[in-house]
Amino acid sequence: MLETRKLDKSFGAVHVTRGVSFKLERGERRVILGPNGAGKTTLFNLLVGELTPDSGSVHLAGEDVTTLPVARRARQGLSRSYQKNTLFDGLTVEENLGLAAAIHTGNATRLYTDSLARPEVREIVAEVAEQVNLMPYLHARVSEISYGVRRQLEVGVALATRPLVLLMDEPTSGVGPEMAKGFHDLLNNLPRDLTLLIIEHDMDLAFDVADTITVLNYGEVVFDGLPEAARGSKLLKDIYLGSWEDA
Amino acid sequence: MFRHTPLRYAALVLLASAALFQALTADYFGLEILTEIVILAMLVIALDMVAGFGGMVSLCHGALLGVGAYGYAILSTKVGLTPLMAMGGAVAVTGAIAWVIGAICARSHGIYFIMATLAFGQMGYSYVFEAPLFGGDDGLSGIARLDLSFIGLDLNDGRSFALFCLGVLAAIYGAAVLILRSGLGRSLSGVMHNEQRMRALGLTVWRVKADVFGLSGLISGLAGAMAAQHVMFVSPGLLSWTVSGEALVVVILGGLGTLVGPLLGAAVFVLLKHEVGALTSYWHLVVGMILIAVVMSRANGIFGWIEARFGARIERRAADAVRDIDPREVKTDA
Numbered sequence: 155m156l157e158t159r160k161l162d163k164s165f166g167a168v169h170v171t172r173g174v175s176f177k178l179e180r181g182e183r184r185v186i187l188g189p190n191g192a193g194k195t196t197l198f199n200l201l202v203g204e205l206t207p208d209s210g211s212v213h214l215a216g217e218d219v220t221t222l223p224v225a226r227r228a229r230q231g232l233s234r235s236y237q238k239n240t241l242f243d244g245l246t247v248e249e250n251l252g253l254a255a256a257i258h259t260g261n262a263t264r265l266y267t268d269s270l271a272r273p274e275v276r277e278i279v280a281e282v283a284e285q286v287n288l289m290p291y292l293h294a295r296v297s298e299i300s301y302g303v304r305r306q307l308e309v310g311v312a313l314a315t316r317p318l319v320l321l322m323d324e325p326t327s328g329v330g331p332e333m334a335k336g337f338h339d340l341l342n343n344l345p346r347d348l349t350l351l352i353i354e355h356d357m358d359l360a361f362d363v364a365d366t367i368t369v370l371n372y373g374e375v376v377f378d379g380l381p382e383a384a385r386g387s388k389l390l391k392d393i394y395l396g397s398w399e400d401a
Numbered sequence: 402m403f404r405h406t407p408l409r410y411a412a413l414v415l416l417a418s419a420a421l422f423q424a425l426t427a428d429y430f431g432l433e434i435l436t437e438i439v440i441l442a443m444l445v446i447a448l449d450m451v452a453g454f455g456g457m458v459s460l461c462h463g464a465l466l467g468v469g470a471y472g473y474a475i476l477s478t479k480v481g482l483t484p485l486m487a488m489g490g491a492v493a494v495t496g497a498i499a500w501v502i503g504a505i506c507a508r509s510h511g512i513y514f515i516m517a518t519l520a521f522g523q524m525g526y527s528y529v530f531e532a533p534l535f536g537g538d539d540g541l542s543g544i545a546r547l548d549l550s551f552i553g554l555d556l557n558d559g560r561s562f563a564l565f566c567l568g569v570l571a572a573i574y575g576a577a578v579l580i581l582r583s584g585l586g587r588s589l590s591g592v593m594h595n596e597q598r599m600r601a602l603g604l605t606v607w608r609v610k611a612d613v614f615g616l617s618g619l620i621s622g623l624a625g626a627m628a629a630q631h632v633m634f635v636s637p638g639l640l641s642w643t644v645s646g647e648a649l650v651v652v653i654l655g656g657l658g659t660l661v662g663p664l665l666g667a668a669v670f671v672l673l674k675h676e677v678g679a680l681t682s683y684w685h686l687v688v689g690m691i692l693i694a695v696v697m698s699r700a701n702g703i704f705g706w707i708e709a710r711f712g713a714r715i716e717r718r719a720a721d722a723v724r725d726i727d728p729r730e731v732k733t734d735a
Contacts (some may be wrong), residue, residue, distance in 0.1 A: 202601060228603035240601075242594040249402070253591045257603045262588045263612065269584030315602055 155180045155349045156232070156319045161200055161210035163193075163373075170196045171373040173210070183341075183350040184358040187384075188370035191394065194353045195237060197370070198321050200235050201351075203227045209347065215318060229257075231318030235308045237327050237353075241296045247307055249313055251279045254314035284370040286310040286340055303331040306340070319349040326356050338362050361385070369393070402590045403454065403581035407437040408712050409661045412704065416664055417571075422426050424563045434558040438671045439566040443624035445651045445663035446570075447617040451503075452649070453658030454581055455613055458515050458635045461502060461522035462646025465618050469495040469625020471529060471634045479534075484630075492555045492622040499618020503669055504611035519642055526640040533605055540636030544629050556630070568628055573620050577660060580616055589613050655702045664703030680729065 170193045178184055188194050199205040201212055203224040211220040219227050225366075242250050245374040249270065255278035256262040256269035269275055277377035283289045286306045291299050296307065310326055326342075327335040334356055340362045344350070354360045360367065367384040371393050377384060384390055423435045444466050451457040472491030476482045482490060506517040529535045546556040549565070556562045580586050588609045591599045600606050629635050640642070645669070655666020669686065677684040700706035 204597075204601075205404035224600045225603050225605050228601055233603075234601060236598075240595055240598040242591055242598070244594060245402070245590070249587070253587060253599070254602045256584055257599075262604055263585045263609060265580065266583060268582050269587050272584075311598075311602070342579065 155182070155215060156201070156351065157213040157329055158201065159211045161211070161212070162208045163196055163200055163205060164208055170375050171200065174367055174370070174373070174375055176375065176378060178186045178349050180349055181347045183352070183363055184368060185352045185354050185364035186368050186370060187354070187360060192370040193373040198234060198323055200352065201321060201373045202232055216330070224331055228315060232321070233312040233315045233317035234321040235312040235323060235325060237323040239304050239308050241304060241307055241311065246293055246295050247283070247288055247299065248279060250296065250307055250311050251282055251314045254311045256340070257280055258315045278316065282310050282314045285313060287336070287342065302329045305329055309340070318346070319351065320337060322350065322352045324353050324355060324358060326354065334359060402587050403578060403660055405614050405710060408708055409574055409659070412661050412665065416668070420567055424560065424567060429559055431561045434671060435674055436563045437489065437564050438668050439497070439563070440624055440631060441629050441648070441651065441671060442570055442664050442667040443573050443627065444621055444648050445655070445667050446573055446660065447620035448648050449652050449658065449660055449663045450577055451500070451579065451617045451650060453612055453660070454586070454593065455589045455610060457610060457614065458649065459513055460519040460642055460645045460649070461525070462621050462648050463642060464500055464508060464522035464525040464640040465495050465621035465630050466625040466644060467529065467640030468498055468525065469622030470629035471535055471541070472622065473626035473629045474635045475534070478541060478543055478546060484545055485720060488547065488626045491626045492619050495625065496619035497614050499621065500547050500611050500615030503614025504607060507607035507610035520643055522640065522642050526637060526642070529636040529640055538637060540634060542634045544633045544635065546630040546633070562631070568625060573623065574660070580613070581660070585609065589730065650688070650692055654695055656704035657701060659701065659704050659708070662702050663703050666702060667670025
């Protein structure tokens with residue numbers, strides 16, 4: 155479904171990603187681990203087109219999308235949520251989801267009708283709100299909901315484009331343990347045919363959700379395999395997991 | 402996205418009542434001032450659509466007004482079209498030009514967008530000023546008004562023309578509300594809030610900006626065609642950047658992004674111009690001081706201040722209603 159081939163990106167003399175290659179099958183849930191500065195978010199930016207790779211390619215559903223702009227990739231089924239909330243603060247939760255659903259259904263540029271009044275948009279909004287537990291907050295403005303609910307909405311907005319592949323950059327960033335547990339359930343309840351690529355520092359969530367794990371270190375893939383193998387990897391313990399195992 | 406609040410409805414009713422009263426009772430000069438206010442209101446609605454709801458602060462809307470005015474003048478006096486067809490042609494041409502300007506400038510932001518639109522406006526001004534077709538700095542005269550005698554309306558009568566302009570303004574306001582509440586309007590609102598996210602969701606952002614800029618151009622062109630009919634004369638000054646600047650002042654004075662505020666701003670600006678202008682030729686200084694006071698007060702223009710002062714109770718009630726949903730989860734972040 156999503157494949158990268160030898161993705162390289164440098165900022166000046168700093169190599170942020172070095173020959174990153176992996177392949178996600180349809181419905182696969184892969185978690186990307188790595189210490190700060192490993193190049194995880196840069197990799198996401200390369201995948202969605204917010205950065206252009208120096209070399210290498212990105213393939214979505216068999217098509218080379220490396221040169222396609224962000225919006226085209228999104229319309230082809232590549233959606234992402236951000237580490238820092240990028241919501242529409244002055245709008246309600248319903249309107250936030252509606253904007254994404256309207257783009258997906260082709261109602262975003264309609265001149266004569268309110269996109270949020272369209273039945274196909276309302277259907278997606280209701281479905282996604284149910285999926286990410288936002289039903290009680292639909293009519294609240296973003297500025298009026300708690301941080302944890304905003305994180306749910308961040309994922310919900312990305313989901314409302316009905317993506318083939320959903321990239322989530324630290325979905326539990328900044329939320330408490332109870333809310334993080336809620337995210338486990340949320341992610342596990344997403345449709346099984348949705349391909350997920352998740353950057354996550356919460357190890358419990360990573361091993362709970364992941365079918366496969368990729369570990370980046372200094373921009374290189376140093377591990378790519380099953381969660382069970384990751385748990386037993388000495389290399390991983392050395393570069394990343396030591397503090398978690400000791401904790 | 403644009404929302405009508407009880408306060409906005411009340412302001413609209415008050416403004417419309419005052420305008421109708423003036424249109425039905427005023428003498429010649431009163432009608433001239435009213436018509437000037439109404440035509441300026443058309444232009445500032447167009448500007449508020451892009452600046453207040455799309456973050457595209459334009460300094461070429463004066464030029465778009467001028468394109469509409471010259472378009473009407475040329476199509477009706479030189480090409481020989483009927484006034485109605487000339488008006489339609491002028492509006493369409495202005496909309497098309499605005500769409501192209503919007504498409505080109507859509508990729509720039511902030512001060513760069515302002516400068517790019519200013520450059521387009523000044524190019525238009527310079528061309529019209531120099532080109533013999535447009536009468537150079539002498540302008541064009543002998544412009545006829547629409548012939549609506551078939552419905553018993555003689556637009557050469559000042560009162561009838563003022564009432565007709567009010568009708569056009571009402572239609573423009575309604576169209577602007579519909580646009581801002583449409584799927585396109587919602588997308589524009591999303592772009593203003595977070596352009597990067599809208600792009601990441603799959604929206605072709607430049608196209609949305611260009612489309613709304615084009616629609617705003619249609620309204621500006623209509624305002625220009627009405628301006629040409631009002632004074633039955635057009636000159637290059639209509640395209641000058643000072644017209645764009647004044648329109649921007651009116652929008653900010655009235656309340657950016659409120660649609661109702663700029664209507665109030667147009668009335669305040671024109672009345673100040675005439676009333677203070679009768680006392681001193683330095684009336685711009687007075688307008689400038691008022692604008693500085695409005696900006697320094699951090700209120701969103703005169704109407705924004707009214708909304709903040711009298712709309713607070715309504716906001717509190719809305720917030721209470723939201724908190725009632727789930728007091729454990731819904732809270733305001735620090």
